[in-house]
Amino acid sequence: xAHLIDSSHRVIVQGITGREGQARTxxxxxxxxxxxxxxxxGKGGTEVFGLPVFDSCAEAVKGLGGVDISVLFVxxxxxxDAAIDAVRAxxxxxxxxxxxxxxxxxxxxxxxxxRHGAEFLGPNTLGMIAPGQAVVGMIGGRAESARQWxxxxxxxxxxxxxxxxxxxxxxxSSTGYYLGQAGVRISMIVHVGGDAxxxxxxxxxxxxxxxxxxxxxxxxxxxxxxxxxxxxxxxxKSGRVTKPVIAYIGGKAAKAGTRFSHAGAIIEGNSGTHAGxxxxxxxAGATVVDSFGxxxxxxxxxxxxxxxxxxxxxxxxxxxxxTAITKIEPxxxxxxxRDIAGLMGKVSFGAxxxxxxxxxxxDEKVGRLMDAVLVSSIDHxxxxxxxxxxxxxxxxxxxxxxxxxxxxxxINRHHGGAIEDCARYLSSLLERCRHEGRTLDEVAGAxxxxxxxxxxxxxxxxxxxxxxxxxxxxxxxxxxxxxxxxSGATHIxxxxxxxxxxxxxxxxxxxxxxxxxxxxxxxxGLDPRVFNGVFxxxxxxGLVAHVVEEQTREKPMRRIDPVNHxxxxxxx
Numbered sequence: 001x002a003h004l005i006d007s008s009h010r011v012i013v014q015g016i017t018g019r020e021g022q023a024r025t026x027x028x029x030x031x032x033x034x035x036x037x038x039x040x041x042g043k044g045g046t047e048v049f050g051l052p053v054f055d056s057c058a059e060a061v062k063g064l065g066g067v068d069i070s071v072l073f074v075x076x077x078x079x080x081d082a083a084i085d086a087v088r089a090x091x092x093x094x095x096x097x098x099x100x101x102x103x104x105x106x107x108x109x110x111x112x113x114x115r116h117g118a119e120f121l122g123p124n125t126l127g128m129i130a131p132g133q134a135v136v137g138m139i140g141g142r143a144e145s146a147r148q149w150x151x152x153x154x155x156x157x158x159x160x161x162x163x164x165x166x167x168x169x170x171x172x173s174s175t176g177y178y179l180g181q182a183g184v185r186i187s188m189i190v191h192v193g194g195d196a197x198x199x200x201x202x203x204x205x206x207x208x209x210x211x212x213x214x215x216x217x218x219x220x221x222x223x224x225x226x227x228x229x230x231x232x233x234x235x236x237k238s239g240r241v242t243k244p245v246i247a248y249i250g251g252k253a254a255k256a257g258t259r260f261s262h263a264g265a266i267i268e269g270n271s272g273t274h275a276g277x278x279x280x281x282x283x284a285g286a287t288v289v290d291s292f293g294x295x296x297x298x299x300x301x302x303x304x305x306x307x308x309x310x311x312x313x314x315x316x317x318x319x320x321x322x323t324a325i326t327k328i329e330p331x332x333x334x335x336x337x338r339d340i341a342g343l344m345g346k347v348s349f350g351a352x353x354x355x356x357x358x359x360x361x362x363d364e365k366v367g368r369l370m371d372a373v374l375v376s377s378i379d380h381x382x383x384x385x386x387x388x389x390x391x392x393x394x395x396x397x398x399x400x401x402x403x404x405x406x407x408x409x410x411i412n413r414h415h416g417g418a419i420e421d422c423a424r425y426l427s428s429l430l431e432r433c434r435h436e437g438r439t440l441d442e443v444a445g446a447x448x449x450x451x452x453x454x455x456x457x458x459x460x461x462x463x464x465x466x467x468x469x470x471x472x473x474x475x476x477x478x479x480x481x482x483x484x485x486x487s488g489a490t491h492i493x494x495x496x497x498x499x500x501x502x503x504x505x506x507x508x509x510x511x512x513x514x515x516x517x518x519x520x521x522x523x524x525g526l527d528p529r530v531f532n533g534v535f536x537x538x539x540x541x542g543l544v545a546h547v548v549e550e551q552t553r554e555k556p557m558r559r560i561d562p563v564n565h566x567x568x569x570x571x572x
Contacts, residue, residue, distance in 0.1 A: 004093065004121075004190065004200075004208060005033075007133040009068040012060050012091075013038040014082045016048050021073035024097075025049060028071075030143035033134040036064050039085075052435065057089035065434035071095040071127065071136050079123060080105035087118040095136050096122030096199070106197040113199065120199035121192065126169040128190040131161070131176075139172055139189060149177040151185045151312065153214050155324055155359055156337045160309035161187030162299060163209035165202050166221040167194060167228070168250065175221050175295065182296035183312040184303070187215040192228075202228035203235055210241050216308050217244040219299055221292075222277060224251035229277040236284035244302050245286040248295045249277045325356065350374055353537060357530050365482040366524065372478045373517050376471040377535055379542030383562050385410040390543045394550040395557055403550075407543040411536055416514075420531040422460025423518035426494040427528075433489065440489075444497035448505060460515025461498065471513040475520060484523045491519040 003009075011028065015021040016038025028035050029049060037052045037060050044055035054060040061067050070086040072079060076098045086094045087109075094113070096106075101123035113120050121128065127137015132152030140146025153159030162184055166172040172191040179186060190205045192198055202220065209215040218241070222229045229249065235241040252274045278288050289298050303311050316322070326335050333340040335352075336359045343352060350370030351362040362370060382391065390407030398406075413421070432443050451458065463469055479492060486492050495511050502509040511519075514535075521531055 003130065003212060004188065004205075005069065005128055005130050005134050005136050007032060007034060007130075009034060009134065010064065010066060011035045011069045011071065011134075011136060012057070012064070012067050013073060014040070014057070014070055014086065015073035016040055016051070016053060017043045017046070018073060022048060024071075024073055024138050025051070027138060027141070027143055027146075028135055031129075031135045031140075031146055033136065036067070039070075039082075057086045057091060061089045061091065062437070063435045067091050069093045069095065069136055071097065073097055076100045076102070076123075080108055083109045083120060084112045087113050087116045087120075090116075092118050094118065094120040094199075095125065095127050096120055096193070097125060097127065097137055098122075099124040099195070101195065103195075103197050106195065110197070110199065121190070122195070122199060123193055124169075124195045125193035126172055126191045128188065129176075130188045131186050137191075139176075139191065141173075149173065149180055150189065151180045153185045153187055153310070154337070158309065158337070159185075160214055160216045161185040162217045162219050162303075162310050163187050163205075163212065163215040164189040164219045164221070165205045165209075166191050167202065167223045168221055169194070171221045171250075171292075174292075175219060178296045179219065179299060181317075182300050183314075183317040184296065184299055185310045185312060187212060196226070201231070203231040203241075206232050206235060206241050206245075210243055215243070216306075216310055217246065217299065217302060219295070220245060220247035220281075220286075221295075222247055222249040224249070224274050224277070225272040227272065230280045233280035233284040233286070236281075236286065244306060245281065245284075246295065246299050246302055247281050247286050247288050248292050249274055249281075249288065250292070252290075324359070353534070354524075354526075357534075358524075358526060365478075369475075369478045369482045369484075369520065369524075372475055373520065373534065374538040376475060376513050376517065377538035379539070379545070382546065382560075382565055385415045386539060386543060387546050388560060388562055390547050391550040391560055394547040395554065395560070397556055400544065400547055400551075403547040404540065404543045407547075408536055408540070411532065411539065416532055416535040416539070418459035418512075418514035419518040419521070419535055420528050421518075422458070422495075422515045423491060423522040423528050423531060425458060425460070426491040426498075426519055427522065429494045429498070430489055430491070440494055440497040441500065444494070444501040445504070448498065448501035452505060452507075458498065458509075460495070460518055461502070461509045461511055463510075463512045466512065467508075468510050469512045469516075472511050472516040475513070475516045479520050479523070484520065491522040495519045 011033055013021055013025050013035060016025055017040040025035060035051060037054060038048055039054050039057055039060050041055050043053050046053045054063060057070060070091045072082050074082050079096055079098050079101045083094050083096060106123055109120060126139045129135040129139045131150040135146060153161040164175050164186060166175060169191050172189050176186055176189050192200055192202055192205060206218055209218050281288050287298050287302055289295050336355050348367045348371050351367030354362040354370045386407040389410040390403050393406040394403035429443050433440055484492055486496055495515055499511050518531060
């Protein structure tokens with residue numbers, strides 16, 4: 001896998017209940033990393049930031065349904081046992097943050113990782129970051145500074161950046177920061193660690209960057225000692241690394257036997273010298289600068305010569321803030337990288353809504369499904385609060401925008417909010433299935449029994465008017481056509497399980513349109529935070545129609561009865 005970390009990787013934190021573990025978990029969550037739980041022996045069953053804590057990695061992997069990466073915030077003396085616990089549980093990448101890990105422990109971890117087909121980063125590493133996607137460890141310090149310093153590739157297949165590999169923790173961030181100031185986008189930063197015995201080394205990460213289509217050049221902050229830079233040069237000479245390499249080697253003035261900052265940065269005899277590393281990389285075709293201050297300019301020059309797509313425009317470099325939604329240029333408007341004029345007449349409004357909310361282009365069937373979602377909620381008569389609010393304000397002589405705004409402002413938790421509430425509830429049932437090892441029907445049955453006893457209500461089920469919401473059936477038909485499944489670990493499957501559980505106790509409570517929309521949008525991968533917005537988008541045309549009718553047909557300042565009114569429009 002070329003990407004060591006991205007937003008899809010499931011991450012756990014070993015030592016999550018400690019001070020350092022909690023602080024760094026907060027950083028990772030704030031940046032958007034998919035942290036799914038943590039491990040602290042003896043603290044199983046507790047929570048940190050709403051994340052479940054387990055006593056061992058084996059329990060975490062079983063309870064969470066799979067883990068890709070574990071990052072360790074444990075003292076050096078406990079690193080070996082914690083790392084071995086992770087790789088034996090099936091975690092394929094372990095990040096060892098602690099320094100002063102005994103060399104023999106690092107060697108034992110390496111042996112165990114090899115036996116289980118796993119890898120590790122460190123020890124003595126700040127971790128890694130894929131700008132705009134995820135951070136594992138502590139690079140950047142705070143989520144806000146990490147977002148400001150490290151410029152991610154543009155979204156989409158055309159986005160490119162440079163990959164940074166550093167043997168120094170502090171210089172990992174510095175290199176990323178100064179490249180960003182020079183207008184260079186970054187695909188990933190990896191601090192390999194400063195110890196003598198390491199997991200992933202500089203040449204290993206370079207091979208990952210070679211295979212990563214979003215990385216078009218490799219930037220190296222190297223040091224004296226060891227053979228990592230020479231090994232990279234050998235890969236370049238053999239043709240295994242062909243992307244441009246721009247490097248700086250620290251420790252030029254160090255003498256034999258002198259350690260340069262890290263345990264692994266030491267010259268022993270004629271091995272690992274500054275001159276030897278510079279000569280090897282230069283002979284292999286790398287651009288090697290004499291001072292760190294020259295590195296950003298050298299990267300820019302190499303990218304310009306090669307026509308690289310990692311460079312920002314002058315406007316992007318000087319921007320105070322950025323947006324990933326719409327780009328405006330003279331005579332051109334592009335939404336999520338798609339030319340608006342090119343989309344007009346070719347994609348539906350539903351597909352365009354899906355694009356602007358997710359950044360992904362919907363295929364024909366998903367576009368048709370999104371259209372159906374919007375049509376299903378375009379209006380529900382004059383009784384809902386949004387319509388009553390809009391018509392009441394319109395009757396005062398307020399403008400169209402004021403009246404519609406009043407209706408929109410009434411869409412909240414109890415009106416329109418059921419879409420998001422239901423989706424989050426269904427997600428919790430799916431999480432319980434993974435955590436408890438039970439089927440959806442078993443979890444739904446237990447949940448319905450609990451609800452019956454407590455008298456609680458579930459958003460998205462039942463309706464004050466419809467005993468069987470006609471819109472739900474049609475939405476699920478279109479969802480099936482779009483490839484969404486009613487079986488397996490899906491939100492639609494969870495909704496069906498709850499529906500069956502209510503029927504089984506003799507109290508049918510069918511899925512209503514809000515529940516159907518919530519399940520569908522969740523299975524389409526939309527962020528639950530936009531679900532209320534989707535309802536607003538759908539309901540706005542109906543509100544406009546009601547406001548104009550109120551202003552043209554009715555007398556000002558009338559008392560609007562929410563129930564006793566009749567329809568006098570065209571026959572069905």
